Amino acid sequence: MRSHRLALLLLALGNSALSGCGGPQAPTDAGLDGGAPTDVGTDANLLPPDPFTLQIQDGAGRTLELSTDPLHVRIYDASGDTIVESAGAALEVGLAAGGATRFHSPIPETPGGVRWSGLAHGVSHVGTASGILRDDEGHEAEVTLTTDGAGQLALRVSMTAASSTDAALMRLRLAADDGSYQGLGEQFDGAEARGRVVPMQFSITSLTRASGTNEAHVPIPFLVSSRAYGLFVETREVGAFDVAASASDEVRAAFEGAELDLRFFVGDRPADAIALYAQHTGLPILPPRWAFAPMHWRNEWPDRSVLEGDIAAIRALHIPCTAFWIDNPWETSYNDHIIDETRFPAAAEMISWMRDEGFRPLVWTTPYLDRPEDGEGPDNPAEVLWVDAADRNLMIRLGTGSILSSPSAAGCCQPGGMMDFTSTDAIDFWQAQLDPLIALGVRAFKLDYGEDVVPEVGSGRLNLLFSDGRTPREVHNVYATLYHQPYRQAIDEGSSEGGFLLARAEAWGGQTVTDIIWPGDLDNDFSVGGGRVVGGMQAAISAMISLSASGFPAFGSDTGGYRGGMPDREVLLRWAEHTAFSPILQLGGSGEHHNPWLYDAEAGTIYAGLARAHMDLVPYFRELAIAAHTDGSPPILHPALAYPDDRAGYADPNAYLIGPDLFVAPVVTAGATTRAVHLPPGRWVHWFTGEEASGDVVVDAPLGAPPAFLRVGSIVPLGPSDLDTLVESTTYVSPSDRPFLRARILPAGDRSVQTEEGIAIHVVHTGAPLAVTVTPSSGLSDLRMQIDLDHAEPAIAPASVTTVSLDGTPVAASPDRVTVEAGCDGMCWFREGSTLYVSVRSSSASVVTVP
Secondary structure: OOOOOOHHEEEEEEEHHEEOOOOOOOOOOOOOOOOOOOOOOOHHHOOOOOOOOOEEOOOOOOOOEEOOOEEEEEEEEOOOEEEEEEEEEEEEEEOOOOOOOOOOOOOOOOOOOOOOEEEOOOEEEEOOEEEEEEOOOOEEEEEEEEEOOOOOEEEEEEEEEHHOOEEEEEEEEEOOOOOOEEEEOOOOOOOOOOOOEOOOOOEOOOOOOOEEOOOOOOOOEEEEOOEEEEEEOOOOOOOEEEEOOOOOOOEEEEEOOOEEEEEEEOOOOOHHHHHHHHHHHHHOOOOHHHHHEEEOOOOOOHHHHHHHHHHHHHHHHHOOOOOOEEOOOOEEEOOOOOOOOOOOOOOOHHHHHHHHHOOOOEEEEEEEEEEEOOOOOOOOHHHHHHHHHHHHHEEOOOOOOOOOOEEHHHHHOOEEEEEOOHHHHHHHHOOOOOOOOHHHHHEEEOOOOOOOOOEEOOOEEEEEEOOOOOOOOHOOOOHHHHEEEEEEHHHHHHOOOEEEEOOOOOOOHHHHHEEEEEEOOEEEEOOEEOEEOOOHHHHHHHHHHHHHHOOOOOOEEEEEEOOOOOOOOHHHHHHHHHHHOOOOEEEEEOOOOOOOHHHHHHHHHHHHHHHHHHHHHHHHHHHHHHHHHHHHOOOOOOOHHHHOOHHHHHHHOEEEEEEEOOEOOOOOOOOOOOOEEEEEOOOOEEEEOEEEOEEEEEEOOOOOOOEEEEEEOEEEOOOOOOOOOOOOOOOOOOOOOOOEEEEEEEEEEEEEEEOOOEEEEEEEEEEEOOEEEEEEEOOEEEEEEEEEEOOOEEOOOOHOOOOOOEOOOEEOOOOOOOHHHOOOOEEEEEOOOOEEEEEEEOOOOOOEEEE
């Protein structure tokens, strides 16, 4: 991974890449080309308004209603209570001359050269769900209401052909509610969007942020409210959400073009709206199980011996790890996908050895090819590929017909051609270079860059040519998904054990292609993003939360950050506390290394414990990932979305819930040894200390034991406590060595869990006795439980547990905990303090009862 932001600025140097012969032009009050909007008509020659009301129901009693003169849009429930409604001029067209040929920024409240006009009047309607709207000047738009089922209501507004030439922008205005607004893709400056204008495209902003860009790697035009509804603007156009920033009582969504596709998703909870959005745009891909194990990498391995040294240290310290990245540089040239054997001699043997040790290799790559020097033939494999791709017209071209030499590549590699992945031939060409790596044993790819097709530079549109006829206006935020496609195909077609894509850039719908997002080059400190600051650990936390609310359930930041080199010891370990208690833990970054054991022995021990906690939680993370893949349920939520009625939970930007049962409040302050925490409603038990807490508390937070809490009533499936890897190894502890599952249970009420392994756990505790039904699967029949008696609800006096029954037959206690934790046929148990340890191994359903 290489920082490349300022290199993007070079795009502004070549007018041949900009639409028109004069390059960018400064906006004027009359419009970007100095003209004025075309007159469509005047009040004198327009037919009088014909007000109407349109309605449609979603099948669950919710109604989307649009009425005119003045225009008002409202969604209300079966009882007539309003869920969301419009504000002011509900639907507006931004009028400007040359609307289709000039770039018009949707970010300012009043864009240069654009004036807003409200589509307030009814003209005519057909049936109950479609009609024609008009502004005061005669510009007309068609409006249609539709529903795709319960909780899904849509409104499409499209300017008529006669009016579309004047339409530069379209805008929806909603009344702001009093809740929390989240989503909108990857956000580095806090998951709460209120008070911000959030662009929906990657842009060059060299004077406003240290990276030279706006860092919008994964902009998603979906905004979710804690009032349990979401708004999705289904478009690839440039746009922006003004979330109560310009006006505190309004939320505005403005997008380029002459139409707006507005989709509302409504549920009983905010998570329902997120799930409906994911179902509409594509359910997230499910990474392989081993992708959830801790990962390891260095920014650069100077040679094979250093790589082997890291592997030896990881295994000697019993730090669980499976995915192992071979980061840039590793190729003979960019991007020939040939392992450089001067750096990694006997590469095939090296990868085979890594796999035997229980690792799965991942390699870094970009969408560029080295370009031969002018007037010279190719002198490396990538340049040979460049000539072949050029001859076959497989690279992006400028409006002049010449091949785009992407300056972004200068940030990592030799400037070169950028593949045109709108072409199926280009995808096949690129996949052909990847297939040998899959055959060699590589199982994952780190896909850097992919944001290069920006919609404008200096207020001018880029004049780039794509093979399928689309323009940069249509491709800018979908190029990353297209770029990732050949890698997806190579893994899916070439690997029976699966694999995953770790990518920096994506767009809506890309969750069906890309497994995991990583945020790129964050700072190596605790900072939150904003202003000129890209952001560090707090930026990583907010990006994870906001992406989960945007349909991307898997996110993993560089533990310790990237920008600035090696982090200090405290930042590294505090960051590891966060990533340990998140679905994806990947250790690495810039500088010589991020290896905690090379800081000092204690740091290595602390990190090993955190990596072990993460590995233990993999079955729980998988349970959530499978739910996201199955129905779109977000695995991570900020408390404001998980418990919208608990207003005190809105205040902490860095707290989050992983599923219903795990609450995490990372320490993000240098030198802190305690953490003020507001716990969500209910009773919670500290993961490390076992102490119960509720409400507002200040907890001790020594390095290695962050504030992480389990909910009373939870059933948390856990993996074996000593796995080194999640794939088979010839040397180290792997899944076949430990064919059992563990579970940590804080019994309360009636709760069931179905694990990926097929074991079902059903706990009923509404009073004596406590009953746990364990139903095995054909592949796994061994469960080892840790049941908390003290914190059960109602509580169970530990001393009262003198016998435990299996299917109604009392079973005497075992002599010690070790015996139970080692497993036994039938059932065995042992109580230690207030914890009951129970092992069940049976081919049929078994009921364990505790009096």
